[in-house]
Amino acid sequence: MTAEVEQLELMALPRRLFAATPSKLAAFDCPRRYRMTYLDRPAPPRGGPWAHNSVGAAVHVALARWRRLEVEHRTPEVGASLVRRHWQSDGFAGADQSEAWRELAAEWVRAYLVDEAGRWADGAEPRGVERTVATRTSTLAISGRADRIDERDGELVIVDYKTGRSKLDSGDARGSMALALYAIAAERTLRQRCRRVELHHLPTGEVAAFDHTDESLDQHLGRAGETALDIIVATDTLAAGADADEVFAPHPGSSCGWCDFRRLCPEGSAVSQSRNSWAGLGELPGERG
Ligand code: SF4
Incomplete structure (x- = not known):
């Protein structure tokens, strides 16, 4: 044979999810x-750990922990201090390089949270922070953890934090299978329409967004x-x-x-x-x- x-x-056999x-x-x-x-x-x-992954991990942890604080403690400076508290120096050339990047990452988070303050109505909260969402098709059991799920104008919005050096644009948001699957799974898990996906780039503070259609989600x-x-x-x-x-x-x-x-x-x-x-x-x- x-x-x-x-x-x-093998392809003709009945498939498990x-x-x-x-x-x-x-x-x-x-x-x-x-x-x-x-x-x-x-x-x-x-191979060993990468320093850029250490930066990304500290930023993600800080932003998630910050959201879980009582509202009165959620200042941009506290966000920066959370980066320092959760910093790991894995992958850096030495202590000087690690400290320089720790302070830069802390400043990214502080500046981002200043911008964020203007984006939120009083009392509004994300629908999810590091929220696991899941759904099924006839062949797939999809699951994943979204950095943040917002609710705006009655719809859900997927937010993904990025710390890489490359700038991002709407094409990156549109082309991301991960964001599309999060949107599909969030809609199913939280029972609310979800079409918008956003990449929040901490080094520049810029947001790259895309509004999916049913067709573009189906393609992903x-x-x-x-x-x-x-x-x-x-x-x-x-x-x-x-x-x-x-x-x-x-x-x-x-x-x-x-x-x-x-x-x-x-x-x-x-x-x-x-x-x-x-x-x-x-x-x-x-x-x-
Ligand atoms: S990504 Fe490149 S280095 Fe890694 S397993 Fe594939 S071919 Fe090898």
Whole structure:
């Protein structure tokens, strides 16, 4: 029996629901990375922590904790102090670099919360903070945790905090499968219409937004279903004894330099340079020009 025939037979079998999270679906951009992340056991060793992830983690924790404080304690300065309290120096070149970025991240949060104060009517609160939302289709059990879910003019709005150095625009919000799946799942979980998705970029304070239509959400859902089917077929084919590097082939490309499994991947190593763990930080304001 050829591999193609085996694969067609596997596709014809009744399918279980695939437990899909946005990060799981995104990992399949490189099937080998997906396999190493979700299937290989014992789990292969990853590279060390990235400093830019430490920045993102502290900002996300600070903004979530800030929202849970009593209203009278929610000042921008308290938001900045929460960044300092939850700071981890993993991945930085040393203490000086870590402290400089800690203070920059604290200032991002302080300035963001100043802007936020003008966006909220008195007494209004988000519908969810780090809220898990979930839904099902005939083939997918989708779940994920949204940074924040707002309610505006009777509809829900998905808010995702971003701390990367690249600026973002409405095309990024429109193209994000994660945000679309959060919108679909939030509407189902909270029983309220949800079409708007927003990326809140802390380094610039800018908001990139997109208002989905039923059609654009369906397109994302369709793509998620196709990816899930590819994952199911590859997983079943591997379990049936196929070669791991054939059914979960590497997709070397521009993201290999950031991949946690690069050291274990000859194809990815061949197309990328080894990076310092702080390479994703970019420049501090005082270092420019
Ligand atoms: S290094 Fe590149 S090709 Fe290798 S697993 Fe990572 S993303 Fe895939």
